[in-house]
Amino acid sequence: MSTILGENSYGKSENRVVRIVREGPTHHIKDLTVSIALSGDMDEVHYSGSNAGVLPTDTAKNTVYAFAKEHGIDSAEQFGMRLARHFVTSQPVLRRARVQIEEHAWERVGTTGPTRHSFVRSGRETRVCRIGYDGADWEIVSGLQDLSALNSTDSEFRGYVKDAYTTLEETSDRILATEISARWRYRWSRDGEPAPDWDRAYERARTNILGAFAGTYSRSLQQTLYAMGSHVIERSGGEVDEIRLSLPNKHHFLVDLTPFGLTNDHEVYLAADRPYGLIEATVLRAGAPARIPADLLRPR
Numbered sequence: 062m063s064t065i066l067g068e069n070s071y072g073k074s075e076n077r078v079v080r081i082v083r084e085g086p087t088h089h090i091k092d093l094t095v096s097i098a099l100s101g102d103m104d105e106v107h108y109s110g111s112n113a114g115v116l117p118t119d120t121a122k123n124t125v126y127a128f129a130k131e132h133g134i135d136s137a138e139q140f141g142m143r144l145a146r147h148f149v150t151s152q153p154v155l156r157r158a159r160v161q162i163e164e165h166a167w168e169r170v171g172t173t174g175p176t177r178h179s180f181v182r183s184g185r186e187t188r189v190c191r192i193g194y195d196g197a198d199w200e201i202v203s204g205l206q207d208l209s210a211l212n213s214t215d216s217e218f219r220g221y222v223k224d225a226y227t228t229l230e231e232t233s234d235r236i237l238a239t240e241i242s243a244r245w246r247y248r249w250s251r252d253g254e255p256a257p258d259w260d261r262a263y264e265r266a267r268t269n270i271l272g273a274f275a276g277t278y279s280r281s282l283q284q285t286l287y288a289m290g291s292h293v294i295e296r297s298g299g300e301v302d303e304i305r306l307s308l309p310n311k312h313h314f315l316v317d318l319t320p321f322g323l324t325n326d327h328e329v330y331l332a333a334d335r336p337y338g339l340i341e342a343t344v345l346r347a348g349a350p351a352r353i354p355a356d357l358l359r360p361r
């Protein structure tokens with residue numbers, strides 16, 4: 062044989078599941094996209110076509126919907142962990158499961174009257190998580206996608222390298238705008254050890270990211286990124302070991318109004334959508350391994 066099988070997985074991707082909890086006339090909604098990737102002893106199906114060890118991807122899809130009914134959806138992390146544990150512990154040939162979830166946020170239209178079952182798609186960011194399980198250890202990476210943030214001052218960019226092609230003018234007052242994508246990895250990895258409260262941990266990380274964005278006098282987006290990452294780790298109560306951030310620099314250019322006899326005292330900007338600077342980095346608790354792959358987050 063001149064070829065051998067390398068790394069492989071199979072599963073059902075992007076299962077769209079909406080779970081309603083009916084509390085009398087008040088309804089609650091969870092709206093997830095769930096992707097399942099399974100791996101283990103899968104040589105035979107690739108080499109000979111024998112499906113004897115293959116749990117159909119259709120079954121993986123059905124399990125998502127059945128579990129949504131039977132167990133409900135508390136947090137995305139908890140739901141993903143329940144699925145990952147199920148596949149790895151119920152099928153001997155399945156040794157590892159990876160469950161990726163995106164949560165689409167809905168907001169209540171109102172809290173009284175006939176609107177207790179009415180929702181509007183929230184303008185909030187997308188919450189995401191990726192659960193890995195091999196029967197012994199967990200790897201839980203949570204995060205957020207496309208959280209738009211803008212500082213209208215307290216941002217400068219000066220003192221950079223200039224070569225023959227540099228035309229950018231130094232500025233001591235600019236708009237700093239970005240769409241934050243972040244993934245953070247929890248230290249927790251073993252059943253029996255106290256696990257984070259996933260919803261609380263998410264809100265804390267989000268608050269720390271935005272707190273650092275708003276509270277840092279920025280000399281570059283790189284500096285702001287590092288402040289965001291170190292805030293999340295240092296203020297996680299020891300729960301987060303690693304965070305990776307991807308920050309497109311959404312440039313805002315001061316418009317030249319002198320042709321119209323007008324001065325522009327940092328009031329009128331042209332918001333450019335492309336090209337954009339792209340600033341990305343991982344921040345680690347000292348001594349912790351870097352495990353979040355760079356290509357897990359990219360701006361759209």
Ligand SMILES: O=c1[nH]c(=O)c2[nH]c(=O)[nH]c2[nH]1
Pocket residue numbers: 218229280281282283310338
């Ligand atoms: O915050 C910034 N970092 C850069 O590296 C950079 N480069 C650039 O042209 N503008 C900016 N802004």
